[in-house]
Amino acid sequence: MNRRGFLKTTSAGIILAGGTVSWAQSGTRPxxxxxxxxxxxxxxxxxxxxxxxxxxxxxxxxxxxxxxxxxxxxxxxxxxxxxxxxxxxxxxxxxxxxxxxxxxxxxxxxxxxxxxxxxxxxxxxxxxxxxxxxxxxxxxxxxxxxxxxxxxxxxxxxxxxxxxxxxxxADLPKTYGVDDFTLVLQDKTFDSNGKMSYVLTGEVFEDGFEGDTLIVNGAIAPVSQPVPTGLVRLRILNACNARFLGLSMASGPITVIASDGGFLPSPVEADSILMSPGERYEVLVDMAAFGANALEVNLNGGNGGFLANLFGGDQTLTALSLISNGTKGAADTMPNRLANLSSPDPSQATVTRSFQLNMDGNADLAALALAWGNVCGEGVMGINGQPMKMDRIDEQVRKGDTEIWRISVDDMLHPFHIHGCSFRILTQNGAPPPNYAQGWKDMVHVEEGWSEVLVKFDYQANADAPYMYHCHILEHEDCGMMGQFTVT
Structure with missing residues (x-):
């Protein structure tokens, strides 16, 4: 755990222990x-x-x-x-x-x-x-x-x-609102009048905005849904500004069938999955195995560590309760194969590029960043020592080339996104990615060591309409942790 993670975990744990913030929601809505x-x-x-x-x-x-x-x-x-x-x-x-x-x-x-x-x-x-x-x-x-x-x-x-x-x-659930559900997960803060609140502070600029209330499709969690007995499909988006979410099922493993860019070769079972802001995963739930089940969300991503557990800051909430309505589902057999997907081959790459995400810049750079349209309070963030500048092209890519992009950070956990493509993750935080993240992706987590992706750009992006690469903690993006590139 890095410095910011330690400070956030200990302070959140103490606040929770003191009873001034409640992560839990009361009542269940449809x-x-x-x-x-x-x-x-x-x-x-x-x-x-x-x-x-x-x-x-x-x-x-x-x-x-x-x-x-x-x-x-x-x-x-x-x-x-x-x-x-x-x-x-x-x-x-x-x-x-x-x-x-x-x-x-x-x-x-x-x-x-x-x-x-x-x-x-x-x-x-x-x-x-x-x-x-x-x-x-x-x-x-x-x-x-x-x-x-x-x-x-x-x-x-x-x-x-x-x-x-x-x-x-494919023999998969596909009837929207019956056995196939889209879930947009977010975190919000509400003021004393119960209205959604968004206030920029120095801490929010530094860590990104993190609310204390879990929202599913625009409603305060938990929510519930009757479903057929059989397979149920959950297509899940983490649309939080900054919060990593740990997802699991109340009963049994969580079964992942697709990531950002499409289907995995076959279903992957995991105890939990970690979703950064901007990531998507598709999950199958076998309602024949359990008459009721629930999607559970850990607002600390499940990575709060010993101190968060000690002070109660690592609590898991029920996002969605699923209850069998007794009808037979259209799909009832877990698929064996989903997509033909070969292993990524790094030897295909002809170019390697390196990017470091920078959390802290000096006062002179902060003044320039403000003039360039970045919004970051008194600080500045950047990539490779430069905050975002709308009329500066940072990288020039040749259309059709396969490249390796290597990303590192100087502090805390970040989600990195590249426009205009899907890629394969070679390493995430210096290690192989989890099985559920080994398909097509457009997001990669970056914290310890290098995260490396194998990517090819097949579409044109000229200097007047370049692609972006950036941290997907949205306050960091606004603060200058973004660059742009052409493909010609």
Whole structure:
């Protein structure tokens, strides 16, 4: 455990022991089903997404000021098929400049929705987004330079499910809201009036925003859902700003079938999985084995250590209770094979690049960073000694080349994300990744030693619309821990 982890664990443990903060939630609500826009059978005209100022009740009776995308909070689940091109009209009605980034999509830089594709207030951005990749769970969220964290926290985030011929024909649960559920996990803080709160402090800039209340699909956890007897599919997104989540099942192992970029070769059983902000995993739950089960979430990621356990800071919460409704499920046999996926071959790489994520910069650099649009209080963060600068290209990649990217940090645990691609993890924190993270990914954890990924970029990103690479603790991204690169 590093210095920041030690300080956070001990202080959280003491606060919890003193009784001034409660991680537990009371009462159980029905699982909200996020509205689905299902485009599998075809697209009729342009697809309207409206970013709006709204109010939203998270289940405590208070109307919180929020952002929504065609909803009072969050965006729809958009279900599409490989080979389609999605003609979006995205209208910005939130009263401030924003963007909408397609996290996980393999698309050219000019439709990626990064900080260079700003949408002014009351303006409409109309990208035609090609869907070329295999079945996978992706998402979209604000990527407004210097304001990503607050806009995403307030609700500018949604899910995109890509299907292909193989996933549609697979013997897997696929009836949305019956045996196939999308779960958006977040953490929030509420003020004394029960309204969602987001306050930037020096600690928040340093560690990222971490709330004390677990939210599932916009409702305070725990939530519950009746399901058929058989296999139930949970497609899970960690949409927290900064919090790593430890996921497990109340009964039996957690069975993972897919990661960020698609299916694993076969199901992987684990006692628990660690999800960073921005990561996605798909899980199968066998309801024939247990009449009831529950998805449990550890808000410390399960890595709080001895002191967190001693002071009660490592508590696990029930996110979702599943209860059999007695009906027979459509799928009842755990699959043996899911995808053909060979082991990554590092010898294919012709270029190796190294990146160090920097937590602390000097006062002169902080002044420059502020002038460059980074929002970080009195400090600054960066990569390879430089905070983000919108008109500086940090790396130039040749289209079609296979590369090794090596990432290290000078303090604490970070999630690292690369735009425009999926990659394979060679090492994570100096060791092989866990079995459930050995498929296609666009997120890797970085803390101890080097994390290395094998990556190839197949789509163009020019200097006027480059790709980003960054820490996915959103306050760190806003603070300058981000760079940009072209692919030509």
């Amino acid at each position: 699982l909200p089903k996020i509205q689905m826009t299902d485009l599998i059978d075809g697209i009729d005209g342009r697809i309207a997404l409206s970013l709006s100022n709204t109010t939203h009740d998270f289940g405590n009776g208070a109307a919180s000021q929020a952002f929504g995308i065609n909803n009072s909070y969050l965006g729809p689940v958009i279900r599409v098929k490989q080979g389609q091109t999605l003609p979006f009209d995205i209208t910005n009605g939130i009263g401030e400049t924003s963007t909408l980034h397609w996290h996980g999509l393999h698309i050219p830089g000019d439709v990626d929705g990064g900080p260079h594709q700003e949408i002014a207030p009351n303006a409409t951005w109309s990208p035609d987004v090609p869907i070329v990749q295999h079945a996978s769970m992706n998402w979209f969220h604000s990527h407004m330079h210097g304001n990503t964290a607050q806009q995403t926290y307030k609700g500018l985030a949604g899910v995109m499910l890509i299907e292909d011929d193989a996933s549609l024909s």
